[in-house]
Amino acid sequence: MTESAHAEGNAGERADRGAAGVRADPAGVWSGSWVADRLGVELAGDEALPALLGLALRRNPRRAHLLVSNVLGKHVPQSPSVVYGHGVALGRRVRDLLGAEEAARAVVLGYAETATGLGHCVADGLGPAAYLHSTRRPVAGVARAGGFEESHSHATSHLLLPRDPELLAGDGPLVLVDDEFSTGNTVLNTVRALHERYPRERYVVVALVDTRSPADAGRLEEFAREIGARVDLVTAASGTVRLPPGVLEKGQELVARHEAPPVEPSTEQGGGPGTERSTEQGGGPSAPPARPGPSGSVARVGLRWPDGLPDGGRHGFTTAHRERLEAALPGMAARIAEALPADARRVLVLGFEELMYAPLRLAHALEETTGAEVRYSTTTRSPVLAVDDPGYAIRTRLVFPAHDDPADGPGERYAYNVAGAGFDAVVAVVDSAADTPALHAPDGLPARLAAHVPHVLLAVVPSYVPGAPRAPHAPERPSMLPEPLRGPAFSSYAPDEVGWLLQDLSDVTLEAPTEEREEAIQRGGAHYAESLPVEYQPSEQYQQLFHAALDTSAARLARAVGAVTEVVLTERSPRPVLVSLARAGTPVGVLMRRWAHFRHGLDLPHYAVSIVRGRGIDANALRWLAEHHDPADVVFVDGWTGKGAITRELAAALRDFEDTDGVTGFAPEIAVLADPGSCVRTYGTRDDFLIPSACLNSTVSGLISRTVLRADLVGAHDFHGAKFYRELAAADLSPAFLDAVSARFPDVTDAVDAQAKELLSADRAPTWEGWAAVERISEEYGIHDVNLVKPGVGETTRVMLRRVPWKVLARAGAGADLDHVRLLAEQRGVPVEEVDDLPYTCVGLIHPRYTRGATGADGRAVAL
Incomplete structure (x- = not known):
């Protein structure tokens, strides 16, 4: 066995600035002095050792002390350039030792858990070279290619689970990387196990520090001669840890004396549940005051x-x-x-x-x-x-x-x-x-x-599992669809709150006057999703109504959010993928995600997709979801139901998607906050009440427009589009709406539990009574088009904000839930007609000014 000069770690050999020397403490205090003074442990050797290593006490019956690396990035936070640089520098020295030809054939093996990253960095510096690290995590379906024991560790068994067993079968050099080369036992165990199965002529052992005793060094040399292989050693520094007699017992006594139970948050920075520290007998001064309590x-x-x-x-x-x-x-x-x-x-x-x-x-x-x-x-x-x-x-x-x-x-x-x-x-x-x-x-x-x-x-x-069969829902090849858009680049929502499976059309002029859009839509010359209404900016009086309604209904909304989320978690999936129907469903999806985190500590994925009446759901969005998630976990989310048109649209679209793409598993069901039309079986309530997010347009929906589907803008491989109204940031109430509702979560937990229990035991089969009511109203008022009848408070509000309203039908005795509708009606000159026995709180009727196919001599639509 030969050893390379392991103390040559000067700045010229190290990778850029990353391998420059470090100091253990800004004040120049060696971070091993506390243990050295109390146990009599000595660290003798290269001058670089105190900068590279500190000392601590293990809570381990096998060994008292722990060499704590300052450049490994395990126990001590360190600059990543320093950590990466030290590993790469070692790899370059191995490359120089082996020569270009041998280095090109080398395989690097790192040790779990501490040296998995270091080994990677050595492989980068060496070639880069193929890399494998041992693991303590068994992986179902992956065969072992070997294993060995690390006797002094708290978790001793190592597994080798390469995707390709031939990775270890070559005859090129094997480079074994660990953070500390203390006795050589781990390397001996590894080489013995691998050499019997995959014999080779050369090994290189790499470590940040070599602290072996002369006797241990001799054992490794003898073993190398025994197997007839060359073993080289490359380290950044070397020295000896001198341990006095009885050090294990003394160390255990010190641990017992200084072990402190977790402390509650107080005036010390670092205090908090699950934080342990000791300041007895030589402990340093108290840390500076911290922010009070666990509030991050x-x-x-x-x-x-x-x-x-x-x-x-x-x-x-x-x-x-x-x-x-x-x-x-x-x-x-x-x-x-x-x-x-x-x-x-x-x-x-x-x-x-x-x-x-x-x-x-x-x-x-x-x-x-x-x-x-x-x-x-x-x-x-x-x-x-x-x-x-x-x-x-x-x-x-x-x-x-x-x-x-x-x-x-x-x-x-x-x-x-x-x-x-x-x-x-x-x-x-x-x-x-x-x-x-x-x-x-x-x-x-x-x-x-x-x-x-x-x-x-x-x-x-994503955890990589080799050879895992592709899920039956996943396509053979990725479709190369883009990743979801996220705030703040797209929408005012935080990036983790929702990913938008949309394309950004913010730079395209899509707005048209409301009357012009209505005329084009009703005469069949355009679809409502091909243009956008001009964003209605409400008056100060109307905004005051919004805030008053939010104050009044926040707790009620919180109960409905909690109830529908609990039903989803119980019946649909323990870890659902929330997919809101943009844009009315998106604030609800965000709130459901917040409830799942508040009550269960879950961080659920949440995406927003486009669905267009008469055109279906965005098939490319479904393809993206199928590539990244199990469709069985997908739960579609909307704000409320009216007559159930979107529910039917989704079911039809998913049947078509299954026929064309062969992807199964998406459930044709929507979870909603409110289901006054009795159109779905997953809901928080069936009351028709004001959901304040229906009161506004983009300024309560992350500043996102409704979705757009137009042939010249959305190609075969594009998501549907939408606009981000950045210019309306000063009027944005999206965070205020979400925060007002989620702030009430702690107040409604008992009520949610009771409501969810009642829902889970109830017969929630849809009756579609809302659809029947809409058909009756359509005939009674001579409209003859159910698409022009918009039932419920939310749909009526949309009519007032986006379409040309004809009249509003209000249930006799309806109270404050309709204050904002009455104000909008007054501002737009729309009559409000009170009706007995209306199944909804209100219904908005769109003006049936034009009929399809009725045209005059000049080809223009004839007014009725």
Whole structure:
């Protein structure tokens, strides 16, 4: 066995600025002095060691101390360029050691969990080279290609699960990467297991630090001679950890003495549920005061991770995968930057256990493209004592339950040095296998983070499973449809609240005078979805009515939102994909999503799609949904029902889609807040009451127009279109509406439980009595076209705002729910006629001024 000079880590050998030296503490205090002083542990060797390593105490019966790396990005938040640079620099040294020909044949193997990201970085610097890391997560349907034990670890068993077993079968060099080379036992176990099955002539062991004793170094040399292979060693620094007699017992006694129970939020920064720290006997000064209590916000940010790209090296990561990731990183970092608060100056990107490389590269890209100070670290399984002292490497510890259904059962997980570190925002990156209800529980990771950080963003990377059969609903090839539009680039909603499966037509002039549109629609020369009405800007008096109505109805709306969401979660899917029908359904979809998070800790996907009466639902939007989700989980959402025309339209459109695309599973049912027409079976109430979001147009719907479908604008491979009225931002009431309703959630939980229980036990089969009433009204008033009869408060309001109203039928005795309708009618000169026994609170009648086919000699429509 030969060893390369492992202390050559000067700036010239390191990758750009990333591998520059670091200091463990801004004050120059070594973060290992607390343990060294109390246990008598000595760290002797290269001058670089104190900058690279600190010391902490394990909560582990096998080993007392923990070497805490300052450049690994596991326990200590660090600049991503520093973390990435150290790994790449090691990879370049391996490339120089092997030579170009041998380097091109090399395969890199990293160790879970701590070195999964480091191994990736070494592979990048080496070639880049093909990469695989061991894992502690069994994956159903993936055969083991090997395994080994790490005896001193808290979780000892490692699995090797490459997508292609031939990855390990080549005869090129195998490069084994770990963060710390302490005894050599793990490497011995690995090489022994792999050499029996896949013998080769050369191995290279890579680590940030080599702390082996001379005896351990000799054992590895003897083993190399025994198997007849060459083994080289490349490290950034080396030294020896000298342990006094009885160190394990002394360490356990220290842990027992300084272990502190979780503390409640108080005056100390870093305090909060699930936070542990100790300041006894040598603890440092108290941290500065923090924002009181767990008040941070939690939101989801969509990365748009490339389809089919592995989330890491668990099953292998090739050079082609790396090229795809490099191309996608700028866009993903930009989406994170857009979702961050504008005033965020210090940001942590927090990875998840073995998922280290993807968060690191996202953090690195964010660091290079924003002015914020970006840091990177990951959560861990490793239990370590926290002591609030600058001479100790682990200052604070956040504790939360495991949320990825681990094979070893439930348990605690940890995030170190996050609480009390002064971060303005944390971007928590997990894979989809860990995006479980446990993650979103009140004691889950996002909630723990939000107790200490003002803003928490959750980014989910799809978990890659090799050889998994394509779901029967998914197309053979992706359709290359664009990703959903999101705020603030499109709509005033937060990016995690809704993704719009629409195309942006904001620069196209589509508005026409209302009377002109009505004439064209009724004579059959145009469809209502081919143009837009001029946005009606309500008077100050009308806006006052809106606010009064919102104050009056917010609790009632909250009850209906909670009830319909509980019915959906119970009957339709435990993790539904909400798909609102733009645009009236979109505020309801956002509120349902908020309720699911408030009551169950769920962050449900939510998209908005276009459906057009007479033309059906956007088929391309359905194709996108089928590519990204199971159609069986999709729940279509709308605000309310009138006569049920859209319900019938959806059912017909889904039948057509199944016939043409062969995609099954979409349920032809709509969940609505209010179902006065008895047209659906999933609803919050069947009362016909004022939903204030019906009172306005775009200014209560994220500043988005109604949807547009016109042949010259929407091609065969396009989504339907809509406009974003950015110029109306000063009049936007969308956030006010959502916040007013969701603020009442805590007040209505008992009422929601009772209402949902009643609904779940009731016969909710549609009676379609609304449709029958509309047909009767159409005949009685000589309209003879049910499309010109708009029943219910919401539909009547739409008529007053967008169409040419003829008259309003109001149920005798209807009260404040109709104040805004009466005001609009007065302003537009429309009579309001009170009617006995009306099944709705009101009905709006569109002026039947023109009849299709009735024309004069000049070809113009004849007025009736």
